[in-house]
Amino acid sequence: MTGRDRLRELLDAVLDEDNRTLTQMAEGAYASPYHFSRVLSRDTGEAPVAMRRRVMLERAAWRIRQGGSVTDAAWEAGYESLEGFSRAFTRAYGHAPSEAATATGTSQRRSTWLPAANGIHFHPPTSLWVHTTEQPMNPLTDQLVRHDLDDTRVLLDLAKGLSEEEFRRIRLPGHEVSSWEGPEESIASILEHHVGTKEVWLAAIEGADLPERPDDPTAADLVARHDDAAARWLAVVRDVDRRGAWDDLLVDALCEPPESFQLGSVIAHVLTYAAHRRQTVRHLLRAAGVDAGDGDPILWLRRERGDHAEDPAEEHGGDQG
Structure with a gap:
């Protein structure tokens, strides 16, 4: 026995x-x-x-x-x-x-x-x-990265429900998130910069050419781009963590002239500006009459762990548009 x-x-x-x-x-x-x-x-x-x-x-x-x-x-x-x-x-x-x-x-x-x-x-x-x-993987890093990706998808799905006029309306004249990326004055432009930032850094890390960023993408276009970049970005961060490569230097030949960046600082950079852009978009969505929630990582983590989700199929299956 x-x-x-x-x-x-x-x-x-x-x-x-x-x-x-x-x-x-x-x-x-x-x-x-x-x-x-x-x-x-x-x-x-x-x-x-x-x-x-x-x-x-x-x-x-x-x-x-x-x-x-x-x-x-x-x-x-x-x-x-x-x-x-x-x-x-x-x-x-x-x-x-x-x-x-x-x-x-x-x-x-x-x-x-x-x-x-x-x-x-x-x-x-x-x-x-x-x-x-x-x-x-370091749990804090994992939560920060996955929360950013999931919350971005939520905001993009909400943006898909806006009219073209509301999506592209200039709501923050002269607004810039960073001095080198130009104005981000509408929901459309902020989300495009938000998605595009990961695409550019992925190109640098993967040794690829700069991605094409068409003018005036629709919200559906940005959803497709995000879904592609999100999977690759998560894989990159997990690989950096697995190898303990946070202090490795990336020589970015896409810059003129080429510039070196510490991988840990690149990921911190992306997460910092991502959080700012997500909350700014959330504020603008509310101004457009859309309930965008709070984007609270505490509530997100509870859902991820199933603390308030009885049915995993319902939580992660048919209710996501």
Whole structure:
């Protein structure tokens, strides 16, 4: 007799196919939702809904790399829309599910793992793997970067609902965020600079040509550009953190003359101006009669961890336009 493994019972309840909400998980473990969440969070450092969401994405990545369809993987992971799944997958892995690379053996298993301080991961075909030497991304950096990307998407979606006149109306005459980037006087111009900043720095880091930035992009254009840049930006920051490359120097040949930048300062630069632009856009959206919320990272993190989200499919699936 090995005795009762209560933690394993709780984890089994999290990953049971039929348990998609916190209430269902708790019932499967014969516990109240409060007790279930408190014990699992204490013992693993991760809330149940957030753990299920992450492990289900890891399983989806494995399914796709085994030749499964993206649609089937999305359904099995609990997402009610392919768009919601694709967005969550891209945000997590830094590339779209359709671009998942093929690998074999140990490299395949570990290439599907997402950062997790507790080392708990999906292990094919239906098990868990506990990796005891996990090196998670710095949680503050991770939260700052992902909050910026998610909040930007929220604002862009709100901007899509504006008329062209409201989107491009000059509301802050002469307003400049930085002295070298010119005026940002409308919701349209601020969001274009906001998205374009990441595109330019990505080009410098990746050694690519300066990206094309068409005049007068629509809000839908900016959504597409953001979704592409967001995945790449998250992957870059995670790679810098993984390698401990914060002090590495980037020689930016796109500057005239070429200039060197410390990678840590580049990321701090992007986050600083991003926060300013997001809150400025939020203020202008309110002036246009749009409820843009507060953009509070505290509330965002609670949703991310599932503290107030019963159903991960509802939270990250069909309700995102």
